[in-house]
Amino acid sequence: MKTxxxxxxxxxxxxxxxxxxxxxxxxxxxxxxxxxxxxxGTALTAGAVYxxxxxxxxxxxLVKVATVNGGITLRNIDRTxxxxxxxxxxxxxxxxxxxAYIDFTIRFVxxxxxxxxILPVLAATGLDIDGSPNGGNTLKEFNQxxxxxxxxxxxxxxxxxxxxxxxxxxSGNNATGNLFGTLVDTTAKQVMFTVTNSNVSVMTYRVxxxxxxxSNSTRYASLYYKPFTYQHYPLAISGMLxxxxxxxxxxxxxxxxxxxxxxxxxxxxxxxNGTSFAAVYQETSAVHSRSAYTDxxxxxxxxxxxxxxxxxxxxxEYSSIVSVKMSSSIPGQVKVYPTLIxxxxxxxxxxxxxxxxxxxxxxxxxxxxxxxxxxxxxxSNSISLDGxxxxxxxxxxxxxxxxxSRYAQKVIVQ
Numbered sequence: 001m002k003t004x005x006x007x008x009x010x011x012x013x014x015x016x017x018x019x020x021x022x023x024x025x026x027x028x029x030x031x032x033x034x035x036x037x038x039x040x041g042t043a044l045t046a047g048a049v050y051x052x053x054x055x056x057x058x059x060x061x062l063v064k065v066a067t068v069n070g071g072i073t074l075r076n077i078d079r080t081x082x083x084x085x086x087x088x089x090x091x092x093x094x095x096x097x098x099x100a101y102i103d104f105t106i107r108f109v110x111x112x113x114x115x116x117x118i119l120p121v122l123a124a125t126g127l128d129i130d131g132s133p134n135g136g137n138t139l140k141e142f143n144q145x146x147x148x149x150x151x152x153x154x155x156x157x158x159x160x161x162x163x164x165x166x167x168x169x170x171s172g173n174n175a176t177g178n179l180f181g182t183l184v185d186t187t188a189k190q191v192m193f194t195v196t197n198s199n200v201s202v203m204t205y206r207v208x209x210x211x212x213x214x215s216n217s218t219r220y221a222s223l224y225y226k227p228f229t230y231q232h233y234p235l236a237i238s239g240m241l242x243x244x245x246x247x248x249x250x251x252x253x254x255x256x257x258x259x260x261x262x263x264x265x266x267x268x269x270x271x272x273n274g275t276s277f278a279a280v281y282q283e284t285s286a287v288h289s290r291s292a293y294t295d296x297x298x299x300x301x302x303x304x305x306x307x308x309x310x311x312x313x314x315x316x317e318y319s320s321i322v323s324v325k326m327s328s329s330i331p332g333q334v335k336v337y338p339t340l341i342x343x344x345x346x347x348x349x350x351x352x353x354x355x356x357x358x359x360x361x362x363x364x365x366x367x368x369x370x371x372x373x374x375x376x377x378x379x380s381n382s383i384s385l386d387g388x389x390x391x392x393x394x395x396x397x398x399x400x401x402x403x404x405s406r407y408a409q410k411v412i413v414q
Contacts, residue, residue, distance in 0.1 A: 028123035028196065031055040031225035032086040033078060041065075044074045052078075052088075055108070055225075059117050063088070064105040071098035072208060079220045083184035087127065091220035094139075094211050101142070101208025108201055122147065122200040123227035128184045129161050129191045131177035134213035138177025143193075143221060144206035145170050150197025151318065155189040155230040163193045165316050169204075170195050184222045189230055196227065198276075229343040229386065237309055237317045239263075245305055245322045246377035252295040252324050256307060267308040268293055272300040274321065279308075301325065325380050334407035336398050341413050344386035349400055349407065351376045357402040359383060363394065376402060388413050 033052045039062065041048035046068045052061040068074060076091035083089050094100055108117045126143035133139075146169040154163045160176045172193040180191045207221035241257040254268065265284055269277035281293045295303075307319040325348055335348045347359060354377055361370035369391055374383060385398070391413050399408035 028121045028227055029056045029119065029225070030086065031061070033061065033088040033225075034080075034085055036063075036078060044077065048077075050077055054111060056119075058111045059119075060109050060111050060113075062107045062109055062114070064107075065102065066105045066204065067101075067103035069100040069102065069208065071095050072100035072102060074102055075218065076220070083127075083220070083222050084186075084224055087184075087222045087224040088205075089184075089220055089222045090207060091218065092207065093216060093218045094209050095216045096211055096214040099208070099210040101144075101206050104205045104207075106203050106205060116201045118199050118201045121196065121198045122203075123194055123196045123225065124203070124205075125186075125192055125194040125224045125226055125228055126172050127186060127192050127222040127224050128180065128188055129172050129174050129193075130180035130188075131174045132179050132213070132217060133177055134215055137213045139209050139211040139213055139217055139219075140174040140177050141209045141219065141221070142171060142173040142206075143223075144172075145195045145203060147195055147197040147200050147203040150195055152193055152195045153228075153230050154193035160190045161193060165318075166314075186224070186228065189228070192228065192230075194228055194230075229389070237307060237319045240307070240309075240319060243307060243319050243322060244377065245324050247324050247380040248378065250296075250298060252298055252303060252305070253292070254295065254305060254322075255292045256319075257291065258309075262312050263309045264312050265310040266291070267310075269306050269308055270295065271304040271306075272302075274304045274323070277304075277306060323382055325382060334398075334400050334409055336409045336411055339409070339411045341388045341411055343389040344384060345388065345398075345411065347383045347385060347398060347400065348380060349376065349383075349402070350380050351378060351402060353378050355402050357400055359385065360397075360399045360401065361385070362397050362399070369396070 032055055036050045036052040039049040039051045046065050048065045050063045052063060055061045065074060072092055072094045074090060074092050079089045079091040092102055108119055109115055110117055124145055129141045129143050131138050131140045149168045152163055152170045154161065160174060160178060160180065161172045162175050163172045180188055205223055209219055211217060239259045241259050243256040245252055245254045265282060267279045268281040270280045271277045280295060283291065302323060302325050304321050304323045306321045309317050336345055338345055357374055357376045359372045359374065360368055362368050370387065393413050396411050396413060397408050398411050
């Protein structure tokens with residue numbers, strides 16, 4: 001996060017729906033960490049507990065300063081003079097040549113009590129995890145969240161942080177040491193990541209820095225309980241070449257390929273709701289050639305799949321999610337949902353046989369503003385389109401050109 005500088009501081013084809021992990025159709029609440037009091041303990045020291053009132057309807061948050069690692073001191077439990085007032089923004093000071101952190105335990109309770117409350121779905125975003133250069137050395141910030149597992153998302157196409165998972169903890173570490181702007185800003189997707197999980201009543205949040213400069217520095221973190229959309233490569237696992245799925249009759253045929261053999265295990269996971277995934281197939285070693293699996297146990301109209309890899313170094317990675325719509329539809333018919341678009345949408349088309357195609361987005365003046373070439377497989381194909389938040393608001397046409405056939409649907413960018 002930012003330092004206060006007390007020292008120097010109609011022609012494109014479709015891939016299947018590659019969505020980064022999203023856990024529930026329910027909308028996560030945007031929590032508001034605006035008003036608080038010290039509940040117990042000594043302020044700004046390990047053991048202190050703060051009550052944040054009404055972070056959502058009839059729910060308080062009890063924030064405990066669980067650990068203050070050496071070389072770092074907590075200066076303000078919630079800095080509000082800049083950044084976002086609804087975010088939880090602890091401010092700290094770290095001495096030079098120190099790698100240190102502070103852990104917070106955040107419990108959600110019924111308002112005015114200590115009775116635990118379970119939030120059905122929760123999204124937490126670490127903002128502005130940047131750095132600060134000083135001569136030839138840098139300070140690099142990091143955040144870590146443990147919400148009992150869940151999924152994570154970050155700007156994989158253009159990022160200045162590395163995001164990884166160890167057990168239930170998901171970490172975002174600044175990789176460049178660059179000072180990214182002068183203010184906390186949710187448009188700075190390059191230094192943000194979001195963790196989402198269901199049925200959350202308690203979580204831990206770690207903030208800190210690897211300060212390799214000789215100067216002390218005052219920094220602050222920003223934890224914003226709000227989901228965000230990010231720009232992605234089609235695949236999220238390093239070394240993954242492809243991950244495809246297609247509905248054929250009542251089965252789903254999946255194929256994937258990895259470029260390296262640096263994995264001890266590859267697991268195919270399945271979900272009927274996009275929230276809870278369970279393993280349906282695994283390989284004990286990665287293969288260079290294409291692997292395949294046919295899921296003959298499909299019991300819902302929409303089914304979701306993802307790959308989980310465990311590297312030889314123990315690192316766990318997840319692919320983007322591929323979703324397959326099983327309900328019957330007319331061959332060649334194009335469906336776009338949602339048609340009221342803020343940032344992204346999904347195009348679904350059923351074809352009788354494998355073919356090349358083009359997805360095109362054009363405005364009402366006929367100007368092409370986005371296009372994507374894809375290879376359609378026989379059956380139901382889902383294609384994700386994003387980047388609509390970069391377009392002007394208004395009416396657009398999404399069309400698919402497959403051979404001599406062309407299909408189109410109107411959408412509205414809000």
